[in-house]
Each structure stands twice: as C-alpha cells, then as structure tokens.
Amino acid sequence: MDREIAAGKEPSPPDPGKGRRRRNGVLLIAGILLVGLGFGAYLWILLGRSPKAPQEAIQSLETKEVVPVEREGSVEEAPSRMIEGEIGRRSTLVKALSAKHVPPPWIELIVSKLKPLVNLRKIKGGRFRSTWDKDGSLIRFELELAPTEVYEVRRDSKGYGAAKEKISLDVRLVTVKGEIRSSLFEAMEAVGEQDCLTMAFADILAWEIDFYKDVQPGDRFALLVEKLYKGDRFVQYGTIQAVEYQRGEKILRGIRYGDAYYNEEGLSLKKAFLKVPLRFTRVSSRFSRGRPHPILGGVRPHLGVDYAAPTGTPVWAVADGTVVYCGWNEGFGKQVILRHRNGYMSYYGHLSRYGRGIKVGKSVRQKEVIGYVGSTGLSTGPHLDYRLAKAGVFRNPLSEVFPKGSPIGKAEWEPFQKRRDEIIAALHGENVSPEKPK
Structure with missing residues (x-):
C-alpha cells in the first residue's frame, strides 16, 4: 500500500475471500499428500517389499522358465x-x-x-x-x-x-512302356524315366536299330527293368531283363540270359558291326550320293553319314579291327581308319582328338573309344564323318546288312525257352516274377 501511495495510485480495496482461498489450497495439497502416502503404504503391504524398478516389475510378470532361442548350427544351446x-x-x-x-x-x-x-x-x-x-x-x-x-x-x-553301413536295397521288377512322338528320349521322359535308362535301352539294341534313322512317331517300346529303392526313395536302375521295340506288326525283343541278350530265336543281339559308331545323338545329314558340299559348293558325293554331336563325344569302333591310319587327312582333318574282317574298312573323320593309345597297328575291340567328335578339316561344325567300305567300295552304313549274331548253346536252349516265356509274360503285365538265371 505504501508503494501504491508513493506512486500516486489509489489503494485497492481489501479482498474478503482471499484468505479463505489460501487456506483451502493448503488443505487440498495436504489431502493429496495424505492419499498418496496411504496408497504407497497399501502397495508396500501388498508386495511385502520395496517397490521394484520398472524392468524388474516387468520381469516379475513373465514366466519363470525361459527356453533359449536356438541359433542355426548351434549344438550347445539346444537340449537335443x-x-x-x-x-x-x-x-x-x-x-x-x-x-x-x-x-x-x-x-x-x-x-x-x-x-x-x-x-x-x-x-x-x-x-x-x-x-x-x-x-x-x-x-x-x-x-x-x-x-x-x-x-x-x-x-x-x-x-x-x-x-x-551295410545298405539294404529293395529290388523291384518294373515294366516301362511308352510310345514315341518325336524321340526316344522324350518318350522315356514322358513316362517318368531318366536319360540313363534311355541310353542303356539304346545300347542293348545298338546292333539292331539305328536310333537316329529308324525311330518314327507311333513306334512303341517296352522294357522290364530292376529298380532299386532305399525305403521309398528311388536309388538307381538295376539290370534290364528284357527290351521290346515295335513298329507296326514288326516286333524286336531282347531277352537277358546270363550276361548277354538274345532274340526270341536264341540268337545273340550282339553282331560283328554296330549300327552306329557313337552313342545316341542326332544326325545332321544322311547317306547321299549327291548333295551340295557345305563348304566347297556344287554337288559332290558324300559316301558316308554325318553324325552331329557335341565336341568331345566319344567315338566307338564299330567292330573289332586294327588301326591302319591315325593322323591328319586333308579335308577330313584328324581321322582314324580301321580294317575289319571280311574286307570291311571303317573311316572316322573330323575328330577333335584320338583315343588313348590309338596308333597305327593297334588292335581295337568293338565299342572301344578310338577318338572324340570335333570339327577339324573342312567342317562347318562339330560332327563325325563316318564311312564304311567293303572290298574297296563304299557302302551305305545305314542300310548295310551284317551277319546275324551267334546262337545260344544247345545245352542252354531249353532253359532259355523257359526264361524267355516268363520274361515275355512279365513284360506284358502278367503276374509273373521271373527269377534270374544262375
């Protein structure tokens, strides 16, 4: 008031409710403190100890047993x-x-x-x-x-x-059948089989069928093969017990007896000459006595068969024989020439390299690797130039007729007949489980 008088201001009139409001505020604060103390005492009694830190309080609400989290590859943290x-x-x-x-x-x-x-x-x-x-x-x-x-x-x-470990495999005798639409590989794949079975099937008939030339849409095939299982898991193929190839009314069969395959008449499928000099690949050009030469132009006789195949594909000797030439031969590039019985000669051109140990004078066996497909000499791409001559005259390898295979021994004829009939029955779905010959 003295300051107000000194400043020349009129003093304010006294506020009769001011003292009451101050007393009420003090009472309110005191009440809040009392309530807080009471609630704290309640918690102290309820928990029986001093209040925990926030993290401790959270942990007290979690389960007592904590299972460790496994890390990939850890062997220490998991109980088992x-x-x-x-x-x-x-x-x-x-x-x-x-x-x-x-x-x-x-x-x-x-x-x-x-x-x-x-x-x-x-x-x-x-x-x-x-x-x-x-x-x-x-x-x-x-x-x-x-x-x-x-x-x-x-x-x-x-x-x-x-x-x-000693592994026990379950051997199941299974019949596989199919019809060719475009190729034997695709037909075999269509019935769920692997390429290795296709190759084995073709190898058995390599003396009878040229699977580059002879395969046509509508041809049918069947084989009786062992499949090896480990539990329910397919492991591998076993022995092929029989094969069959049919075109129209013509049927060719191969029955396994001992360690060889015979036709129904008991003649071995193995002959002196293979139909083709390498495993199953596509043919780029067939035998023709008048075709435009792909490099030299014009019409030149091509006295053989070109088998297109990837570089490095093994090339077989078509028959037992002797190496009479192994070296570079102008347009044929690297070439091997073999002499066989009965006046036959076989020629293998455009090789990328020669087989191990192949040299002039070496004796070779049928299906022995004498070289590898390449593109040496006058060649537009990797392929094998295969030629066959008899008495100095070139022959068409695709149509040449070779002597039949050897017959089964007389003492084995009756057991073979029984085996043959069982196999053919099993091949066509009859409930027969043929035993392997001793």
Whole structure:
C-alpha cells in the first residue's frame, strides 16, 4: 500500500475471500499428500517389499522358465538337436561342418574317425546328418556319399567308433512302356524315366536299330527293368531283363540270359558291326550320293553319314579291327581308319582328338573309344564323318546288312525257352516274377 501511495495510485480495496482461498489450497495439497502416502503404504503391504524398478516389475510378470532361442548350427544351446547339410562338389566336409557352426574339436574328431575308411579329400559332394545330446556332445554322425555308400561315427560306452553301413536295397521288377512322338528320349521322359535308362535301352539294341534313322512317331517300346529303392526313395536302375521295340506288326525283343541278350530265336543281339559308331545323338545329314558340299559348293558325293554331336563325344569302333591310319587327312582333318574282317574298312573323320593309345597297328575291340567328335578339316561344325567300305567300295552304313549274331548253346536252349516265356509274360503285365538265371 505504501508503494501504491508513493506512486500516486489509489489503494485497492481489501479482498474478503482471499484468505479463505489460501487456506483451502493448503488443505487440498495436504489431502493429496495424505492419499498418496496411504496408497504407497497399501502397495508396500501388498508386495511385502520395496517397490521394484520398472524392468524388474516387468520381469516379475513373465514366466519363470525361459527356453533359449536356438541359433542355426548351434549344438550347445539346444537340449537335443539334429544338424544336417550338404557338401558341395567344390567344398569339403570340414567346410560344410564349419558352416553349420559345429565346434572345431568335434570336426576334428569326426574327420579322424572317418579318415581310415574314406579319402575325404577326394569326395565330390554328399550329405551329412548328426544328432547331439543336451550337453552339446555328439551322439551319431552319418556321411552319405551315395545311396549305397554311407559312413557312420557313433558314440558307445567305449567312446567313438566309425564304420561303413551295410545298405539294404529293395529290388523291384518294373515294366516301362511308352510310345514315341518325336524321340526316344522324350518318350522315356514322358513316362517318368531318366536319360540313363534311355541310353542303356539304346545300347542293348545298338546292333539292331539305328536310333537316329529308324525311330518314327507311333513306334512303341517296352522294357522290364530292376529298380532299386532305399525305403521309398528311388536309388538307381538295376539290370534290364528284357527290351521290346515295335513298329507296326514288326516286333524286336531282347531277352537277358546270363550276361548277354538274345532274340526270341536264341540268337545273340550282339553282331560283328554296330549300327552306329557313337552313342545316341542326332544326325545332321544322311547317306547321299549327291548333295551340295557345305563348304566347297556344287554337288559332290558324300559316301558316308554325318553324325552331329557335341565336341568331345566319344567315338566307338564299330567292330573289332586294327588301326591302319591315325593322323591328319586333308579335308577330313584328324581321322582314324580301321580294317575289319571280311574286307570291311571303317573311316572316322573330323575328330577333335584320338583315343588313348590309338596308333597305327593297334588292335581295337568293338565299342572301344578310338577318338572324340570335333570339327577339324573342312567342317562347318562339330560332327563325325563316318564311312564304311567293303572290298574297296563304299557302302551305305545305314542300310548295310551284317551277319546275324551267334546262337545260344544247345545245352542252354531249353532253359532259355523257359526264361524267355516268363520274361515275355512279365513284360506284358502278367503276374509273373521271373527269377534270374544262375
């Protein structure tokens, strides 16, 4: 008031409610404090201890047992687990196990146990699986390099030992049938079979059928083959017990007896000459006595057959014989010439390289590799120029008729007949399970 008078201001009139408001505010604050203290005391009594920090309070609401989270490849954290993986073709067992975080001491133990059984440096791919106990110790390790090649490291009361497992395979005799639309490969694939079976089928009939020339849409085939299973898993093909190829009313059959194949009359399918000098590939040009030469132009006689195939494809000797030429022969490039019985000569041109040990004077057997497909000399691409001559006159290899195969022995004729009838019945779906000949 003195300041207001000194400033020349009129003093403000007294506020009769001001004192009451101040007293009410003090009472309100006191009440809040009392309520807070009471609530705190309640919590103290309820929990029986001092209030926890926020993180502790959250943890107290979680379950008491906490299961560790497993990391890929960990063997220490899990109470019991399996570790499995694959070994790449350019990898090693050690690298594959390290990638799964298997501790080095255990890798060393596994390798040391397997070393006496298998050369781990030379393995090319595979798979492994292992089981571990809750303490992270190895119980069992299995290395599979092939369906029939499996190694095991196992713990027993004496420690760890290793051994090669004895694999028991289930052999099933299966009939495979199909019809050719475009090629034998596609027809076999259409019924769920692999290329290796197609190749084996064609090899059996290599003396009877040229699968480059003779295959036509509508032809039918059948074979009786062993399939090997490990449980429900298909492992590989076994022996082909019979083959059949049909065009119209003409049927060609091959029955396995002993270690060879015979037709129904008991004549061996194997003859002195193969129909073709290499495994199943496509033909780029067939025999023709008048065709435009692809490089020199004009019409020049082509006294043979060109078999188009990738560079490096093995070339077979079509029959037993002797090498009479091995070297560069102008337009034919690298060439091998063989002399055979009964005045036959066979010629193989445009080779990329020669077979191992092939030189003039060497004796060769039928289906022996004498060279590899190439494009040397006058050639527009990789292919084999195959020619056949008899008594100095070139013949058409695709239509040449060769002597029949040797007959089965007289003593084996009756057992063969029985075997033949059983096989043909099984081939056509009758409930017959032919036994293998002794």
